[in-house]
Amino acid sequence: MSIDTKYRISATATGGGRQGHVRTEDGAIAFDLTPPKALGGTGEGKNPEQLFAAGYAACYLGAMRFATTQDNSLARVPDDASVTATVGIGPRSDKGFGLTVELAVSLPGVERAEAERVAEAGHRICPYSHATQGNIAVTTTIA
Incomplete structure (x- = not known):
């Protein structure tokens, strides 16, 4: 590629x-x-997981919007749409640390089945989704 x-x-x-x-x-x-408190820090500063969550949420929302410009059969993403990315970090069973990502998609006024289609199309476009595929457990829910 x-x-x-x-x-x-x-x-x-x-x-x-x-x-x-x-x-x-x-x-x-x-x-x-x-570091966050859960990893032995004070929790009073910024950490890499916060940056990753913010970047993934913004990029994925943009990817869903872009997808609808490429496929007229997809429902439009409303102006008040949102994506919340929750990033988790913890020890892996094979040593080292791993990440998890939960994406909560809110597309007000869009029927659930249509919202699921838009969400899937967003994953095909989003570079964060491509980078994490097969590497990080990512779950997507429609709110």
């Missing part, structure tokens, strides 16, 4: 990783990282 890259951004982590600092090359994101 080839990719015609249209945008690139670099971020650099310094310090202790989860207990450190992250900054994008353009300076749009720059902050300290602190």
